[in-house]
Amino acid sequence: MANNYGYIRVSTKDQNEQRQLHKMMERGVKARRIFVDRASGKNFERPQYQLLRKVLNEGDIVYMDALDRMGRNYDEVIAEWKYITRELKADIIVLENESLFDSRKFREMGDMGRLLEDQFLSLLSYVADQERKKIHQRQAEGIAVAKSQGKHLGRPQINxxxxxxxxxxxxxxxxxxxxxxxxxxxxxxxxxxxxxxxxxxxxxxxxx
The missing domain is CATH 1.10.10 (Arc Repressor Mutant, subunit A)
Structure with a gap:
């Protein structure tokens, strides 16, 4: 029998855990099947995520609030998406944009769906990579401007x-x-x- 699961990731500064829990439970996900990590999304070495991977079976559905709750390294996100949906044959539904991020729709389309899913995930990776580069560029420009104005960067000195x-x-x-x-x-x-x-x-x- 297939089961519904929820995955929640919050950073140590993020207080949205209850909001995400409420969304999962609205979809009928039982509390004991909701996995919560309090960690950054830079990689997938998170205990609850790894446990979720182990319990997933064919036909199960994983709900998550937004794709960045899964992770922030989009090359790894794509690899995990394919592992869950193609190797384990479970499905992922992202509640923030369910019309796009619902692997069941691609599965129903057969080979054409897999081709479209590959293109969609590749486009996602490209857009995310460009956004990361823009953020890093803006940060570098901001630091350069601050230095040119003689501003001290980092923690204020105690005197x-x-x-x-x-x-x-x-x-x-x-x-x-x-x-x-x-x-x-x-x-x-x-x-x-x-x-x-x-x-x-x-x-x-x-x-x-």
Whole structure:
């Protein structure tokens, strides 16, 4: 008997898990057959995805919210799509664009459907690759402009001037104790919530 499954991938910053779960369950997918990974989509080394692959059988259907929930490397996405639909003979339905991403429609068309599916997936890969190149180009251009304007890239540097009032008060009250050996540097670092290198840099700045 064929089963319906759901696959959900959320990044650590993504809070859309419940929305995706609701969509799957609206389609009648039972909670125990919904696989959830909390990981990036850069590759397919995800425990729940790999488990899903192992339980799929011929005639099963996998629902996912959007194609990028499957993965972001589209060459690998295409390889996985073909593995599931052709080797395992299961089907994939992408809810975001069901009219295009429903492998059952291609299957029903026989050899012609397979040819159309290949062309469609190749076009998808090309478009995705071009989009990745555009994103990287925009990022490179943005970095170049920022550098030309003298802007600092990366995390802001912590120094004495941008410490909080509470941190400056702690330094004023405890600097003499630290210098006299009444408290250790580690204790003062913890009080200030600073890392070792930043702590000694700020202490030097304070003493100057």
């Amino acid at each position: 004495l001037s941008n410490l909080s009032k509470n941190q400056r008060r702690i330094i004023e009250e405890n600097h003499p104790k630290w210098r006299n050996g009444d408290i250790t540097g580690v204790m003062l670092m913890e009080m200030l919530e600073l890392k070792k290198n930043t702590f000694y840099k700020i202490m030097k700045e304070y003493e100057e």
